[in-house]
Every structure is written in structure tokens, then in C-alpha cells.
Amino acid sequence: MSRRIGAAAAVAAVVVWLVVSGLDLDPRPGLTDIPVYEDAARAVTGGDVPYRDLPFEYPPLALGLVTFARLLPMPYPSAFSLLMLIALCATALGVVATARALGLPPWRQAAAGAAVAMLPVLLGDFVAARFDLALAALLAWTVWAAVTGHWKTAWSLFAVAVALKLVPLVLAPLLVLWHRRSRGTAGAMGSLAVALASVAATLLPFIVLAPGGVWHMFEYHIDRPLQIESTGSAYLLGLHALADIPLRVESSFGSQNLVGSGPAAIAAISTMLAILGIAAVCVTVALLLRETPRGGENGLMIAGVAATMALAVTAGKVLSPQFVIWLVPLTLLLGGRFGVRAFAATLGVLVATRLYFPGRYWDLVGLQSTPIALLVLRDALLVALVAFAWPRPEAAGEEAAPVNAPARGA
Amino acid sequence: MRLARGAVLAAALVAAWLPAASHAAPATPAQGLSSTAASAPDRPPAIASEKATALARGSRRLQDWIRDHPTVRTSATRDAARGEWTVAFIDRTGRVQAQVLVDDTRGTLNETRTGPQVAWQMARGYEGAFGRSVTRGRIWIPLIVLFLVPLIRWRRLVSWRTLDLLMLTGFCVSLVWFNRGEIFTSVPLAYPPLAYLAIRLALIGFRGRRAASRAAPDAPPDPPAGRRPRLTTWCPTWLLVCLMLLAVGLRLGLNAFDSNVVDVGYAGVIGADRIAHGATPYGTFPSDCGQCDTYGPFTYLTYVPFEAANPWVGRWNDLPAAHGAAVMFDLVALLGMIVLGWRLGGRRLAAGLGLAWAAFPFTAYALESNSNDSLVAACLVWGLVFAHRPLGRGLAVGLAALAKFTPAILLVLWSRHPFPRPGPARRRLPAYLGGLALAALASGWVVFLDGAEGARAFWTRTVGFQLDRESPFSIWGQHEWLRPVQLALAGVVVLGSVLVAVRPRRLDMRAFAALSGALILGIQLTMTHWFYLYIPWFLPFAIVALVPEWPRLARDDEPAAPPPEPVAAPAFAGSTA
Numbered sequence: 001m002s003r004r005i006g007a008a009a010a011v012a013a014v015v016v017w018l019v020v021s022g023l024d025l026d027p028r029p030g031l032t033d034i035p036v037y038e039d040a041a042r043a044v045t046g047g048d049v050p051y052r053d054l055p056f057e058y059p060p061l062a063l064g065l066v067t068f069a070r071l072l073p074m075p076y077p078s079a080f081s082l083l084m085l086i087a088l089c090a091t092a093l094g095v096v097a098t099a100r101a102l103g104l105p106p107w108r109q110a111a112a113g114a115a116v117a118m119l120p121v122l123l124g125d126f127v128a129a130r131f132d133l134a135l136a137a138l139l140a141w142t143v144w145a146a147v148t149g150h151w152k153t154a155w156s157l158f159a160v161a162v163a164l165k166l167v168p169l170v171l172a173p174l175l176v177l178w179h180r181r182s183r184g185t186a187g188a189m190g191s192l193a194v195a196l197a198s199v200a201a202t203l204l205p206f207i208v209l210a211p212g213g214v215w216h217m218f219e220y221h222i223d224r225p226l227q228i229e230s231t232g233s234a235y236l237l238g239l240h241a242l243a244d245i246p247l248r249v250e251s252s253f254g255s256q257n258l259v260g261s262g263p264a265a266i267a268a269i270s271t272m273l274a275i276l277g278i279a280a281v282c283v284t285v286a287l288l289l290r291e292t293p294r295g296g297e298n299g300l301m302i303a304g305v306a307a308t309m310a311l312a313v314t315a316g317k318v319l320s321p322q323f324v325i326w327l328v329p330l331t332l333l334l335g336g337r338f339g340v341r342a343f344a345a346t347l348g349v350l351v352a353t354r355l356y357f358p359g360r361y362w363d364l365v366g367l368q369s370t371p372i373a374l375l376v377l378r379d380a381l382l383v384a385l386v387a388f389a390w391p392r393p394e395a396a397g398e399e400a401a402p403v404n405a406p407a408r409g410a
Numbered sequence: 411m412r413l414a415r416g417a418v419l420a421a422a423l424v425a426a427w428l429p430a431a432s433h434a435a436p437a438t439p440a441q442g443l444s445s446t447a448a449s450a451p452d453r454p455p456a457i458a459s460e461k462a463t464a465l466a467r468g469s470r471r472l473q474d475w476i477r478d479h480p481t482v483r484t485s486a487t488r489d490a491a492r493g494e495w496t497v498a499f500i501d502r503t504g505r506v507q508a509q510v511l512v513d514d515t516r517g518t519l520n521e522t523r524t525g526p527q528v529a530w531q532m533a534r535g536y537e538g539a540f541g542r543s544v545t546r547g548r549i550w551i552p553l554i555v556l557f558l559v560p561l562i563r564w565r566r567l568v569s570w571r572t573l574d575l576l577m578l579t580g581f582c583v584s585l586v587w588f589n590r591g592e593i594f595t596s597v598p599l600a601y602p603p604l605a606y607l608a609i610r611l612a613l614i615g616f617r618g619r620r621a622a623s624r625a626a627p628d629a630p631p632d633p634p635a636g637r638r639p640r641l642t643t644w645c646p647t648w649l650l651v652c653l654m655l656l657a658v659g660l661r662l663g664l665n666a667f668d669s670n671v672v673d674v675g676y677a678g679v680i681g682a683d684r685i686a687h688g689a690t691p692y693g694t695f696p697s698d699c700g701q702c703d704t705y706g707p708f709t710y711l712t713y714v715p716f717e718a719a720n721p722w723v724g725r726w727n728d729l730p731a732a733h734g735a736a737v738m739f740d741l742v743a744l745l746g747m748i749v750l751g752w753r754l755g756g757r758r759l760a761a762g763l764g765l766a767w768a769a770f771p772f773t774a775y776a777l778e779s780n781s782n783d784s785l786v787a788a789c790l791v792w793g794l795v796f797a798h799r800p801l802g803r804g805l806a807v808g809l810a811a812l813a814k815f816t817p818a819i820l821l822v823l824w825s826r827h828p829f830p831r832p833g834p835a836r837r838r839l840p841a842y843l844g845g846l847a848l849a850a851l852a853s854g855w856v857v858f859l860d861g862a863e864g865a866r867a868f869w870t871r872t873v874g875f876q877l878d879r880e881s882p883f884s885i886w887g888q889h890e891w892l893r894p895v896q897l898a899l900a901g902v903v904v905l906g907s908v909l910v911a912v913r914p915r916r917l918d919m920r921a922f923a924a925l926s927g928a929l930i931l932g933i934q935l936t937m938t939h940w941f942y943l944y945i946p947w948f949l950p951f952a953i954v955a956l957v958p959e960w961p962r963l964a965r966d967d968e969p970a971a972p973p974p975e976p977v978a979a980p981a982f983a984g985s986t987a
Binding site for chain 2 (some may be wrong): 235236238239242243244245262
């Protein structure tokens with residue numbers, strides 16, 4: 001049954017993708033990252049050394065992905081889109097497989113698969129112009145591997161995800177807590193060390209060749225100002241719409257940002273809130289795990305992982321529209337009544353993003369009221385999503401062994 | 411013991427004698443007369459003074475005013491820097507009855523000031539002078555909705571609760587005319603809600619819930635005695651919390667990015683600067699805020715840490731220290747409401763009281779003006795939180811009185827213990843007096859920083875100034891023939907403040923809060939200068955007494971309700987004094 005659901009979701013994803021591509025719903029040539037990727041791929045294949053001759057804001061594996069698209073025998077945009085279509089199908093399969101492993105009812109499995117398949121409609125066809133679907137696929141299968149106890153696979157996929165985009169690092173503490181339940185502290189910490197060493201190994205050649213360039217990659221993300229779609233920015237834009245507070249928008253770091261002392265303070269506060277929030281999720285999960293029967297932790301851990309990623313997206317100082325793709329493989333899988341609400345909130349986030357991006361994006365940059373209202377709605381839904389995904393005792397399963405049962409392989 | 415009680419009574423009488431002294435906001439002096447005298451010989455006027463006067467006479471508002479207030483001469487002065495003529499219309503007593511500002515270049519009328527608008531800048535209706543954007547409909551109306559909709563019982567729409575909440579928001583009607591600069595309409599409109607709330611709270615305090623229920627035939631049946639107060643509303647607790655957070659986020663954002671600092675906040679920063687330099691604030695203020703040293707010493711002390719972090723630079727700039735202090739007062743009051751609600755009725759009431767404070771437009775008005783008025787509310791709310799501890803009660807009311815004097819009217823009432831706690835009553839009054847003494851010691855030293863000179867200045871700059879004060883911001887100030895009524899009313903309030911020493915015989919938490927609110931409102935009704943920023947002073951009492959469902963009071967012939975559950979859920983109701 002579940003395999004059929006997964007296959008159906010993958011087929012649906014392909015069909016939806018082809019239909020949306022054929023209709024060309026959002027012909028916005030200025031809002032695609034593909035030319036940036038193509039330029040990078042051309043430079044790499046031309047012999048440039050990444051991070052030295054070619055400034056690049058993502059880890060090396062992302063460079064590998066965009067370069068691989070250039071090696072395919074078709075125009076670069078088509079090749080990149082094809083890779084993202086494959087990633088979408090992989091995400092759909094991973095989400096359905098995880099839903100099944102978590103014991104979610106068939107209708108929830110089908111709904112999760114359908115939601116992933118419908119991403120190009122719900123969020124827009126710009127999902128083909130960013131590589132975030134690849135990250136979503138990796139997250140989906142990382143979570144599946146953790147749920148099913150395939151920890152080597154889980155850590156390997158985690159390392160690949162971090163090497164593709166740094167953000168999955170925020171999940172490391174929870175993965176350690178999760179792994180520790182079945183394999184003990186030493187096993188979990190060892191796996192984390194190996195995963196991080198693998199990521200470091202991908203960076204090592206570039207650190208040797210261009211240490212300044214690699215550091216610049218990190219510095220780039222640290223120095224970024226408050227991006228206009230972030231939650232902190234939505235707060236300021238809301239105040240602007242209500243009270244005409246003065247705001248200044250500047251384009252830098254490949255995005256449109258709010259600049260000035262006020263936005264800088266909000267950026268610092270939101271970053272602090274993100275760190276504190278993620279720490280709070282970890283502490284909550286650690287406390288709840290003590291009262292959770294062994295083997296019943298999967299629901300709780302999924303909630304923790306979803307809440308952590310939602311916090312990272314919501315409270316970060318940059319919230320590009322494609323970032324919400326990262327949530328899809330996690331927040332659609334939560335059980336219980338809050339799980340249904342999280343599912344609905346996720347769909348709401350996707351649709352609200354679609355309503356202003358890309359069609360009204362430049363109106364937003366022009367500080368017009370309607371896109372501001374839509375952005376505030378979207379970011380409020382993200383906050384609600386964090387609340388719905390927050391780990392609760394009822395997220396833990398009850399069918400498992402007693403809490404003091406010996407750990408497997410501990 | 412009688413001596414001590416007598417001392418408290420005397421203090422209360424002094425407080426009651428200062429109905430006008432107890433409120434503080436010094437009037438911002440009009441800039442009109444003093445600023446128009448300058449002239450620059452290097453820039454010749456485009457129009458002559460006679461022409462400017464003739465243009466000024468064309469003002470419709472001027473004509474309406476001088477029809478009832480005849481003038482005998484005019485005086486035209488030109489501000490070369492602003493390129494503007496100020497034409498003053500003066501009556502036979504030498505009083506300026508009106509001013510018309512004429513653009514020197516274009517010959518157009520820039521502004522017409524009549525009556526009190528000449529001397530009082532705050533009477534001119536300048537947009538955003540108080541509260542900035544919070545007074546805009548797109549913020550003010552949503553705040554009213556946030557306040558009313560969750561707290562109204564929609565299934566019992568025709569009820570005292572609805573009327574009480576509407577009366578609390580009834581000050582908005584007055585504010586509309588104030589914002590237009592029509593204070594002869596706005597001022598009288600503030601009195602119906604003031605009077606209603608004072609009478610309603612006094613009735614609740616003296617007669618208890620049974621009386622209120624009899625007066626309201628549609629009121630719901632009384633809940634059984636001995637239970638905790640509860641918040642009956644359609645709104646789930648999680649939504650109350652979310653709405654409270656939404657309101658708090660809006661207020662803080664507006665304070666950070668939109669608000670201005672009125673003279674009340676400026677005063678706090680200057681006073682803190684004086685204290686930090688080892689001088690008493692009284693009689694040492696600069697000329698641009700000359701009458702701003704009229705507050706109690708505790709007010710200035712609370713600004714000291716903020717002024718230390720953002721020192722005053724000697725002028726009226728953005729004043730980040732005033733922002734910090736105002737935000738702190740607001741958050742401390744909010745936290746007090748939440749803790750009070752939690753102690754009284756659990757988390758739902760906590761969320762309800764927190765929302766009531768955060769969404770109430772006039773607390774936002776005080777915050778966006780960066781005034782010090784929420785400090786009084788903060789002290790009094792925490793006094794309610796610690797009402798079962800005489801020392802805490804005394805300390806809280808003492809600090810509130812040393813912030814803005816008005817709460818001194820509560821000294822007698824708060825000397826009573828509103829709980830059925832066992833233990834010797836005679837120990838409570840000394841503890842209460844100890845709290846008062848602690849408050850006096852904690853902040854009174856500021857008065858003596860310059861020795862006896864400072865103490866003398868304290869008296870003349872605070873009580874002396876307020877007693878002689880004239881203001882058009884009360885019906886008493888607008889209509890001098892009403893002064894006897896004002897005095898009579900003040901007498902009633904003073905008598906009431908004494909009467910509460912023995913009545914009601916049973917004093918539970920609701921009666922305690924209601925009578926506190928009634929006394930504060932009574933003082934405000936008799937003030938010569940009343941302003942919207944004073945609403946937060948009584949708001950916590952009104953909310954606590956009017957919004958939750960309180961348990962029925964036990965009758966005199968019934969045994970008192972059982973003592974409360976310990977610590978986690980102290981039941982404050984249904985008790986005897």
C-alpha cells in the first residue's frame with residue numbers, strides 16, 4: 001500500500017512538474033539563480049579554483065551539483081531542472097517512506113506525498129531554479145534512515161546535506177540525542193565526529209588552496225543583513241505599513257535587505273532567538289526522552305527535528321522563499337492533532353509564499369501594503385508552525401518497551 | 411497601634427488635600443508668545459504687519475472665538491527664521507485671547523490658536539503629539555478590538571461586563587476631540603466614563619457582588635462561594651496568550667521605531683542626571699523643562715540606570731533613556747498583571763489580565779508617549795500581587811505615592827489586610843508601616859541631596875506648584891464657577907478614603923481592588939489637570955474588579971469561606987477582614 005502511495009506521489013510529481021513547466025506560470029527571468037549556477041559551473045570546468053578564483057557562497061558539494069548539471073547533454077537550465085525533478089521525486093518517496101515507518105495512517109501518507117508532489121504548484125515553479133530540493137531529498141532520507149535505525153546511512157546523508165548547504169548542522173544535536181537512545185553516547189558522538197570529518201574533508205583541498213576564500217564563505221553568511229522576507233523584516237514592514245516607520249531597502253549579498261541600526265538590532269535579536277529556540281528544543285526533547293518508553297521516541301524526535309528546522313527558517317535573518325522547501329520533508333510527518341495543524345500550517349506557508357513571490361516581490365521591495373500583508377501572514381504561519389511542531393509528550397509513542405530496557409548495541 | 415493608624419489617616423488626609431498635586435504631567439508651555447518676538451533685520455518682511463493682521467482677521471475660527479471673547483488690540487511679531495507672522499488678539503485685561511500665524515511669503519494662514527491653545531501646546535491638536543501613530547485609526551481601532559472582543563461575553567452581551575468594558579474604552583470618544591484640538595468638547599466627554607467607573611467600583615467595594623447582581627437583572631447566576639475568580643470568555647487561553655504577545659510586539663515596535671518622548675519622560679531623564687551628579691532634582695531643572703521637577707523622588711530614581719547607560723546630553727533629543735524606562739515600566743506592569751492573574755485564578759486569568767493591559771489603547775498611549783505613568787500602575791499592580799503581605803503592600807503603595815503622590819489616597823485602605831489569614835492582626839500594621847518607611851528611606855534621600863534647601867525646593871516644586879496650578883484640562887479649570895462642586899467632591903473622596911478604614915467590614919480581594927480603583931478615580935475626578943495618561947493608574951484595579959467572575963461573597967450570617975489552598979492557588983475571595 002505504502003509503496004504504491006510512494007510511487008503514485010513520484011509519478012504525480014513528474015506530471016505536475018511537466019504541466020507546470022509547460023504552462024510556464026511565472027516567466028520572471030530576473031528571479032532565477034540558474035545563471036549564477038551556470039557561471040560557476042563554467043568557471044569550474046574552465047579550470048578556475050573554487051573559493052580562490054571563484055567566490056562561492058555554498059559548500060563544495062553544491063558546487064559539485066551545479067557543475068554536474070553542466071556535464072549533462074542538454075541546455076544548462078533543462079539539465080538543472082531535470083536534477084531538481086529527480087530530487088523532488090526522491091523527496092516524495094522519502095516522505096512517504098518515513099510516514100509509513102512512523103506508522104502514520106495511509107491517508108496521512110498519501111496527503112504528505114501529494115503535498116510534496118504538488119510543490120511546483122503550491123510554491124511555484126521557481127523550485128526548479130534553486131537547488132534546495134536536493135537538500136529536501138537528503139533531509140527526507142536522513143530522517144527515514146534515523147526512524148528505521150539505519151544510522152550509518154543517516155549520518156552519511158546528514159554529512160552530504162551539510163556539505164551541500166550548511167543549515168542541516170542545526171540538526172546535529174538532535175540526531176545525537178536520537179542516536180544515543182539506541183546506540184549509546186559513544187556511538188552517537190563517534191558517528192557525529194565521522195560525519196563532521198567527512199564534511200571537513202570536502203573542504204580541506206580548498207582550505208589548502210584558498211583559505212581566505214573558504215573563510216569568506218562563512219563570513220558571507222555572518223555578515224548578511226536582514227533580508228526583506230525574514231520574520232524580523234516582516235515585523236518591521238508591518239510597523240511600516242501601520243505607522244509609516246522609515247525603512248531603507250538595499251540590494252546586497254544577492255538579495256534585497258533592510259539596512260540601518262533598527263534592522264541590524266532586529267537581525268541580532270532574531271539570531272539570538274534562533275539559537276536560544278534551538279537550544280530550548282534540544283533541552284525539551286532531552287527532558288521528554290527521559291519519560292519516553294524506549295522505541296517510542298521516533299514521533300518525539302521527528303517533532304524536535306521539524307521544530308528545529310522551522311526555527312532555523314523562521315528566526316534566521318535571511319528567509320529566501322526557497323527555504324520553506326526544507327520544511328516539507330519534516331513538518332508534514334508529525335503525528336497527533338498538532339501534527340495535522342502543522343501539516344495545514346505548512347501548506348499555508350507554501351501558499352502564502354506563492355501569493356507574493358515572485359509576482360509581487362518587487363512590490364514588496366517597494367514597500368507596498370498588499371505584499372507586506374502577505375509576507376506578514378506567511379511569517380505568522382511560520383511562527384505558528386514552530387508552535388505546532390514543538391515537541392510534546394503526546395508526540396512520543398506508547399507501544400514501545402519500558403524505559404529502563406537495555407539499549408541495543410549500547 | 412491607634413497612634414499608628416492615626417498617622418496613616420493623617421497622611422491620607424494630606425494626600426486627599428492634594429487632588430491637584432497628585433497628578434504630575436506638567437503642561438508643555440506654549441511656544442507661541444516667546445517664539446514670535448524674534449526678527450531678523452537682514453530679511454525684510456514680504457508683507458507688512460498691517461497686512462498680516464488684516465489677513466489674520468479673516469480666520470473663521472478667530473472670528474468665532476472673539477465674538478464671545480472681545481479683544482481690544484492686536485500685536486504682530488515676525489519670526490524671520492520661520493518666515494511667519496504671529497498676530498495676537500488681546501483683551502482688555504491684557505490676556506492673549508487668540509493667535510493667528512500668517513505665512514510671510516505666501517500670505518496664507520498657517521494656524522489659528524484660540525483660548526487655551528495660546529498657552530497650552532498640548533491643546534492644539536498637533537498630530538501625534540501624544541502617542542504618535544498609536545492614535546491612528548488603523549492601530550487604535552485594532553487595539554480596541556483586541557481588548558474588547560476576547561473579554562466580552564458574547565452570549566451575555568447585555569451585561570455589566572459589556573458596559574464596564576465599553577466605559578473603559580469610552581475615553582476614546584473624548585480623545586477624538588482632543589486630537590482635533592477641541593478641548594472644550596474633549597474634556598467634558600472624559601467625565602462620564604470617569605464617573606461611571608468610580609461609582610461602579612465604589613458600589614462593588616462597599617456592597618459586594620450581591621448588590622451588583624441585584625442591579626443587573628440579566629447578570630448570570632452567582633458562582634458558588636469559596637471558589638477562585640475565573641475568566642469567562644469564549645476565547646481559548648492559547649489565543650489570549652497569542653493576542654497578548656501580538657499586542658506586546660506591536661507596542662514595543664512602535665516604542666522603538668515610532669514613539670516620541672513628551673516632557674514627562676524628559677523630566678525623568680533630567681532628574682536622573684541630577685541625581686547621578688549628586689544634586690537633588692528639585693529646583694535645578696533647565697529652562698526647557700522648567701516645571702518638570704514636580705514628580706516624586708522615586709520617579710527620578712527609576713530613570714537613573716537608563717540615564718547611566720544613555721547619558722543625557724543636555725537637550726531634548728531622542729532620549730533613549732526615557733524609552734528604556736517607559737518600556738521597563740510597561741513590562742513590569744504587564745508582568746504584574748500576569749502574576750496577579752495567575753495567583754488569583756490560574757493561567758487563564760493570567761493571560762486575560764495580561765491581554766487586558768497589553769491591548770488597552772491607553773496603556774499603549776502612555777508607552778508611546780514615553781511617559782512615567784505606567785510606573786504608578788506597576789507599583790500598584792505589584793502591591794496587589796503582594797497584598798497578602800503587609801510589608802510588600804506598604805512598600806508598593808509607598809513607592810507609588812513617592813512616584814506620583816496620588817496613590818497616597820490609598821494609604822488607609824491598604825493598611826487593612828484583605829485576607830482571612832490566621833495570626834495576630836496587631837503585627838500587620840507595624841509591618842505595613844515598615845513597608846511605607848522602607849519606601850520612604852529607599853527614595854526619600856533624593857530630596858535631601860542638597861540639604862534643607864533641597865527639601866524646601868521639593869515642597870515648593872511639587873505640592874506648592876500643583877496647588878496653585880491652573881489648567882483647562884478639567885471641567886473645574888474650564889468653568890471656574892464649578893470650583894465649589896470640585897471642593898465638595900474632593901471632600902467626599904477624602905471622607906471615603908477615611909471611611910474605608912472601617913467599611914466594608916468584610917474586605918476581600920475584589921473589594922480591595924474596587925475601592926482602590928474608586929479612590930484613584932475619585933481623585934482624578936477632582937483634579938484641576940486631568941489627562942489620558944492617568945488612565946493606567948486605575949486600570950489594573952478596574953480590570954481586576956470588573957473582568958473576572960468573582961465568587962459570591964458570603965453573607966454576614968454565613969461562616970467565612972474556607973481558607974485558601976496553599977501557595978499554588980491562593981484563593982483571595984469570600985473572606986473576612
